[in-house]
Amino acid sequence: MSPGESWRLYWLLVGASTRAQMQYKTSFVLATVGTFAANIVEFGAVLVLYGRIPDLAGWTFGEVAMLWGMSAVSFAIADMVATGFDLLPDTIRLGTFDRVLIRPLGAFFQTLATTLTLRRVGRIAQGVVVFAIGQSQLHLVWTPDRLAMLALALLSGAAIFFAIFVLGAAYAFWTVEGRELMNTFTYGGTTMASYPLDIFQDWLRRLVTFVLPLAFVNYYPALYILDRPDPLGLPPATGWLAPVAAAAVCAAAGFAWSAGVRRYQSTGS
């Protein structure tokens, strides 16, 4: 199948799911507002905290809002696209993954084309609002290199979170269960990336720099944009490595996925 054909087929499949989501308009609006509200309320807690303290380990409110917004936007894009992988543990448990395997299309493509969860737009909006609030405090000059870094970070961040969803789905081939554990890494990942990484202990900081590269979702790019030195001692240009980190973790996820599909044995019942 040519890339053009896959693209057309993707939109055909996803379009069907989109129309289905739009059948119940009130439910859709409520779910979108709910996603927005749930996350903005969490940020409300950060706002309340900053009402009591001028800085968090040297980070101002505007700076943390910027980290928070970047993490939220990247995560929401990944979450919107990767819903098929998020639901995979159920597909495996119910045995319906068999059906995926007998169709004349790749399992990865079919899982990806399951659905595009539109209500996640609420979370993207939340990230944009929080980012904007941060900007109103920071008065940054958006030079071309900073803008490029921001765009690169958002795309790489979305790819990194997407890879984590795929890794979680691949894990389900081994355990069948594991939805909850997966949520810990995805939601936990975005929670962690919402705060400056240097407040975490060294082992965790190294882990998310060198193993599961959450640090490249926003932390290193933000250090560059904000002109802050890295307490770990990495050079300011580290942020530019975000696409490399994203490519590496995506490759790992792809490998784990293929191994998982090969290992898949239907659930007996």
Add this chain to the structure above:
Amino acid sequence: MRVYYEVARRAFQRELVYRTRNLAGLFTNACFGYLRAVPLLAAFQGRPEIAGYDLDEALTWNWVVQALIMVIALWGWWDVEATVRSGDVVSDLARPISFLGYWLARDYGRALYYILFRCLPILLVGQLLFGLRWPQRAETWLLLALSLILAVAISFAFRFMLNLSAFWTTDARGLGSLALIACTFFSGFLIPISFFPSGLRAVTALLPFAGMIQTPADVFLERLNGAALAGALLLQAFWALALLGAAQGLIALATRRVVVQGG
């Protein structure tokens, strides 16, 4: 009374079946307990206290609220809504026992399970990772039990009414989730209510949510004494009774709408 005790016992036993699920949930709560503790540690760097909390109290608050999530089903509970959707609610309403009492008993059974198998283990994890400020006085445990009984009643009545809205709308879960979001903030789950600016604190004081999380956490931390303690528990009792009363009223309204399909 016997029948309610049996209903609660069954609800408790039903939860016992899902051991792996509880372990996975424990792991999640433990991870988030850790992830939420770290920003608190950073906030207290070079500051002995914030809004009347010292670091030990803030960390303890963090683990107590994490431990209470499942006890009061903060992320939602739609068991009644499911029966309204399926129509099974009709047979529940036809039982010769109180509909509200039946579900309240079930919720106490569920809550007791989570106190033993989620709340206590999470507190132990918090103790191992950071060290908690445990109650110093023996009577605190009794007061805590009382406060938790009331907290579950408030939270149950609130969730129960959200579920009953399914009699009027097909979007009960969507609307209910919005209400639960308000609950995560105003209950003192995301940040202690003492941290709120005074205007927001005034609004919070008029709402029932603090009685679900902040009050039991304050009792655990022994932050309340004498009249303040009695006042907080009385306020919890007031909200428990008021909301349970409102829930009973809502049942009366809802049953007028029940239409049984024959077939």
